[in-house]
Amino acid sequence: MDWVNKWRPAASAMAIASCLSICPFLAATASAQQTKPNILFILGDNIGYGDIGAYGGGESRGSPTPRIDQLASEGLRLTQFLVEPSCTPSRAALMTGRYSIRSGLSLVAVPGTSFSLPANEITMAEMLHGAGYVTAIFGKWHLGDQTYSQPQNQGFDEFYGIPPGDTWDAFGMIRQGLQTKTLDIPPEKGPQIVEAKRGEPLKAVKPYTEEVRRGIDWELVDHGVDFMRRQKASGKPFFLYLPISRTHFPNLPSKRFEGASRIGQFGDSLMEGDAIVGTMLDALTELGVEKDTIVVFASDNGPDGPGASRFGADMPDMGSSGPYRGALGDVSEGAIRTAAVVRWPGRIMARSSYAMFSIMDFLPTFARIAGGKLPSDRPIDGVDQSELLLGDGGVGARDHLLTFVGAELVSVRWKQFRAYFVDVAPGRSGAGGAILLGGVGASAAAMNGYPKVFNIESDPQEDHNIGEMYNWVLGPILKAVEEYKKTLVRSPNPPAANMTKF
Template identity: 85%
Template sequence: MPKAVTIVACLVAYSSVVGTAFGQQSKPNILFILADNIGYGDVGAYGGGELRGSATPRIDQLAAEGLRLTQFLVEPSCTPSRAALMTGRYSIRSGLSLVAVAGTPFSLPANEITMAEMLRDAGYATAIFGKWHLGGQTYSQPQNQGFDEFYGIPPGDTWDAFGMIRQGHQTKSVDIPLDKGPHIVEAKRGEPLKLVKPYTEEVRRGIDWELVDHGVDFMKRQTAAGKPFFLYLPISRTHFPNLPSERFEGASRIGQFGDSLMEGDAIVGAMLDVLKELGIEDDSIVVFASDNGPDGPGASRFGTDMPDMGTTGPYRGALGDVSEGAIRTAAVIRWPQRIRPRSSYAMFSIMDFFPTFAEVAGGEVPDDRPIDGIDQSDLLLGEDDKGRREQLLTFVGSDLVAVRWKQFRAYFSDVSPGRSGPGGATLMGGIGSGAAPMNGYPKVFNIESDPQEEHNIGEMYNWVLGPLLNAVGEYKATLVRSPNPPAANMTKF
């Protein structure tokens, strides 16, 4: 073969390889690490970390390399936030505006379209390893809601489920043998759940590293196959009971919570290291976020000598409340060479990930139902530093209890002592708290000047009620064509 022809043939072959590689990289991998009950002030990049006796160097590194959101807003507790993340919709639209409890009928509806379904349709391999907590009904399980692979605790349970066997023995109410209690489970797409092993206290201590192993294996397989992946890694840290693995027991200076936080930081670091080793760091979006604020004061479980709780930083509230400390927490997004490292005060909801990922991954947002998430890709890519969100509603069960517009928050139910202790401007939202109706006018707080929500400015700033109630009106208008299913409720029949 003449030399010129050989050169041309090589160039064509090289061009084909480069084109294929570029085509693979045009859809970024997505690694979403969802922490559990980490407060706004726990992580070093948000004012905690070493200052609180529990260093978080790997999360801090991620924050330095990516977009650190300082106004990342979620729902008050586990299930509602996870439903909002997966659907891009307020959790009440799925009937999941309370924490799912095993044995109850509340479950993600079969007709919901999840982020995993959207990304799988866009050509992604999808996996979840960890906690689903969107109900145990077969149609709600992750392998039937868009995920190719699932490994973790039972889909209707949370991390303390292993305690039921001991609690049953202690109260002499039920005697559950180990093989009939909660199990670690797994499933492939469309298959029934398979029991792997009993979920015991010992398994609880090491479960996160099992999740890491599954995640690493999944990323390696998809990278070798040249297929973009969505890996959803909802880890246990720092959900009570914070039982650290042996390697991290005593690692911090603040007891089990601090040990657990440092273990979570190491998990993030392990996943980042694998991305680098695989050579896909630049082609991967990494998100680290928490589902809600931390457990409140007085939390002391499993004999720990310190309260098993985090901190909300400057804000009032805790897990299960609806004040700022419950629904504002940490979130960092890194995409090397695409997202400019910086801090942003733009309002960003956990629901916004759905349409944002759809935009950057070439997915489709459903147009047959209300989508409450907003495409924030311009914010991520630095084309609009203000973001596109100005308002957010907060629900508990069937009730709309609060609304944010810019820096103002209005409450539609009067406050009562919640998990954050007496005297707080907290409302409700977890198991064991409540809210009383108000007399016609909401209470209004300026979160920026009054992060503890101590001074009701509703009378002085009455003009704020217009845009606040506008946000409510816009939501109500969507219910005409798309009414919500019955809201979760375990007290009114």
């Protein structure tokens, strides 16, 4: 990791009580090979609400997704799955069950900066390892490159993937450095594919080049299938976290999928991601553990937006937010609502649900199902949604969600209403920000002390500010803010991520 060292600078509720015994619905399966289910969590990257066939995309936009659609037909398809505006914040929220600002990770991690998952955070992998699981991550971590933040030091028994502080376009630094006459380093000194076992230092495997990027996901699949096969033989339950590259720019498909879609390399990449999901599902069936495994497929945030033309793409390299406004980096609905499917044959009824479900909710939900313990010394913002998953309906256990960017609390969702507290500059997509927040007939220049409120159900493009008409909505919205503020008395946040104010 010489290149990292070379460029690094010198310098909603309180904790949910953990389940102390195996849940009744698990006890009923005591005759099975194992009482704790395996967990396979496949996290897509920058897949929008409107990209997958089961969510209105797929074949209709030139890139069919039959295997994810199949998964959705066999499990619980969440239609109000909410995340954070970008990848690092969402991944921090997933791993800790907490708002990313509580970890100081409310902006995207950048190599060479000090932003890293704190050593004292309790991750999903640590919780499940404590419950008897063998844990592995193959892919993208993106929660900082400090040693204490790396996955093998945060609860995972095995790690293979790109540098833990980096994202999928890291290989471009060598070419960009040469183009700008600022860096002149050989590939072996640039970003590397790395691996590590629990508690070990990272070991470089090979340079992370453009060629490697094209095929990296199939390496992750090979590692994942081998890991599941080994754990099947050992008889231990496993947690496999597979954060794949599809559909993160640059969407350079492998040769097998080049030209597979009708919409350029984004569509090719989406179809490749679908095939990856299918391969993992087939492996579960071949290993005979399909019925013993919870499978989650989800995206970390909304899609890369309009104008995203990268690495010589023949079409804009962008996904679809479906009916919602905004994309990756915005704070509007299209950035934080995306696809998620949960399957557990014989346990989770196949259906769709409009219940509000946050990416943070997986931690307490899995703790309940696996008999794991949650920390009691810190706020846990995720809520246990096991009744929603294992029941036959229900509205879920969540009715609000806060959204942060850096140090700012920018918005709150309460039921179908979204309130904004600040006007922000347009994001990467150009569809959000001040244009979005202005509303019809309203000034985007100033808030004048009042939040702007939109009804997502009647106005998914967030064009009509109804804050004055529906001022009673501000009561429960501000109550949610006050509840969050109370948690800061006992557990203040670390300094928020910031790269512009010193």
